[in-house]
Amino acid sequence: MVPEKKDFKHNDIIALRSRVMVERDRVTSTASTDYPHNYPGVDLAWDLEKFKENFKIKINRMSKTDMEFDMIGVDASVANAFRRILIAEVPTMAISNVFIMNNTSVVADEILAHRFGLVPILADPTKFDFKSKDDTPTDLNTIVFKLKAKCAHNPKASPTETDPLKKYVHSTIYSGDLEWDPKGNQEERFKECPIKPVYDDIVVAKLRPGQEIDVEVHCEKGIGQDHAKWSPVATATYRLLPEILVNGEIIGESAARFQKCFPEGVVDLVVENGVQKAVVVNPRKDTVSREVLRHHEFENKVKLTRVRDHFIFSIESVGAIEPQDLFVQAVQVLFDKCAQVKRSLQASLQSD
Incomplete structure (x- = not known):
C-alpha cells in the first residue's frame, strides 16, 4: 500500500519494492522484485488473504462509453492481462x-x-x-x-x-x-x-x-x-499513479516557477504568513514530463516516482457494450484462462 507520509526518508527496500524512480535522464527500478528470498528477513511469498486485503478498485469516472478507475494492489502483468483481453478477447x-x-x-x-x-x-x-x-x-x-x-x-x-x-x-x-x-x-x-x-x-x-x-x-x-x-474498445490503457515528493518548502518566486513545471491542477500556490508557497494538490494529473528535473534550482528538492502497484485504468468502448460490462467480461475471460491452465496441469500430473 502507499505510505501516507511522503518524504525522502522511505526505507530503501520499501522504496525499491513499491516505487518506480523517475530521474532526469532515465527511469530506474522498473522491474518488480517482490518474490520469495529476494530480500533477507522479508517474507514475500504470495498470500491470498493478503492480496484480498490490499486489492482495491475505485471508479473515478463512468459514462456510456468511457470509464476511468484505479486498480490498486496488483502487478503490472495482471493489469496488462486485462488490457490485452479488453482489446482482443472480449467477443x-x-x-x-x-x-x-x-x-x-x-x-x-x-x-x-x-x-x-x-x-x-x-x-x-x-x-x-x-x-x-x-x-x-x-x-x-x-x-x-x-x-x-x-x-x-x-x-x-x-x-x-x-x-x-x-x-x-x-x-x-x-x-x-x-x-x-x-x-x-x-x-x-x-x-x-x-x-x-x-x-x-x-x-x-x-x-x-x-x-x-x-x-x-x-x-x-x-x-x-x-x-x-x-474489438469492443477504441482504447484500453493504464498508467502508474504519479507521486511528487517535495523536500522542504518551495517559496517565493521559485514557487511560481515550480508550478509552471507541471500541468494545470497539479500544483497550487498558497500564501502562508505573507509568503507564497508551492503545494502539490493532485499528482495524478501529472504527465511525468520531468520538466522540473531540468531546473537546477530544484535539485535535491523534488523527487518524482510512480507507485508500482497503483494503476489508473481507462476504457473507451466503441459503444456496443458499456465499459463496466466490458471489464466484467474481461475478468471472466481471465478466469476461464486460469481454469484452462489448471485443467491442463492436472491432466499432465495425472498422465505422469
Missing part, C-alpha cells in the same frame, strides 16, 4: 461478409466492404453462437442487414443550390441506412432492444446522380484477436 458482433449486388459508386468493392466491416453493431454477443467456416448461417449465429440506395437530383432543390446534401437525394450513405432484416425468431428475441448500428452518422460512401449501392451484410460473433473490427 462482439461485427459485419463479416458483404454481398454486393450493385456498386456503381467511386468506392471500390473491397474498400466498401472494409468500411462496412468497421461499423460497430449494437447487439448482445452473449445471445449468439460463434460461427465456423463450415457452419450454415442461422438466426443463432448471424445478423443480416440490407441497404439499397440510389442517388438522384432533388426535385425540390433550388437550381442554384450547391450543397450536395440539399441538391441530391441519397448523396451520402450512412451507417444508419443499414436496415436490419430479422431472421427466425430474432424479431421476438430482440424486440426490447432492436439490433442496429451503434452510430447512425458514420459515412460509408458518397454518391452522385445515377450511382447506386445495393448490398446485404452478415454479422458474426468474433474477437479482436481475429480482426480489429471485433
Whole structure:
C-alpha cells in the first residue's frame, strides 16, 4: 500500500519494492522484485488473504462509453492481462461478409466492404453462437442487414443550390441506412432492444446522380484477436499513479516557477504568513514530463516516482457494450484462462 507520509526518508527496500524512480535522464527500478528470498528477513511469498486485503478498485469516472478507475494492489502483468483481453478477447458482433449486388459508386468493392466491416453493431454477443467456416448461417449465429440506395437530383432543390446534401437525394450513405432484416425468431428475441448500428452518422460512401449501392451484410460473433473490427474498445490503457515528493518548502518566486513545471491542477500556490508557497494538490494529473528535473534550482528538492502497484485504468468502448460490462467480461475471460491452465496441469500430473 502507499505510505501516507511522503518524504525522502522511505526505507530503501520499501522504496525499491513499491516505487518506480523517475530521474532526469532515465527511469530506474522498473522491474518488480517482490518474490520469495529476494530480500533477507522479508517474507514475500504470495498470500491470498493478503492480496484480498490490499486489492482495491475505485471508479473515478463512468459514462456510456468511457470509464476511468484505479486498480490498486496488483502487478503490472495482471493489469496488462486485462488490457490485452479488453482489446482482443472480449467477443462482439461485427459485419463479416458483404454481398454486393450493385456498386456503381467511386468506392471500390473491397474498400466498401472494409468500411462496412468497421461499423460497430449494437447487439448482445452473449445471445449468439460463434460461427465456423463450415457452419450454415442461422438466426443463432448471424445478423443480416440490407441497404439499397440510389442517388438522384432533388426535385425540390433550388437550381442554384450547391450543397450536395440539399441538391441530391441519397448523396451520402450512412451507417444508419443499414436496415436490419430479422431472421427466425430474432424479431421476438430482440424486440426490447432492436439490433442496429451503434452510430447512425458514420459515412460509408458518397454518391452522385445515377450511382447506386445495393448490398446485404452478415454479422458474426468474433474477437479482436481475429480482426480489429471485433474489438469492443477504441482504447484500453493504464498508467502508474504519479507521486511528487517535495523536500522542504518551495517559496517565493521559485514557487511560481515550480508550478509552471507541471500541468494545470497539479500544483497550487498558497500564501502562508505573507509568503507564497508551492503545494502539490493532485499528482495524478501529472504527465511525468520531468520538466522540473531540468531546473537546477530544484535539485535535491523534488523527487518524482510512480507507485508500482497503483494503476489508473481507462476504457473507451466503441459503444456496443458499456465499459463496466466490458471489464466484467474481461475478468471472466481471465478466469476461464486460469481454469484452462489448471485443467491442463492436472491432466499432465495425472498422465505422469
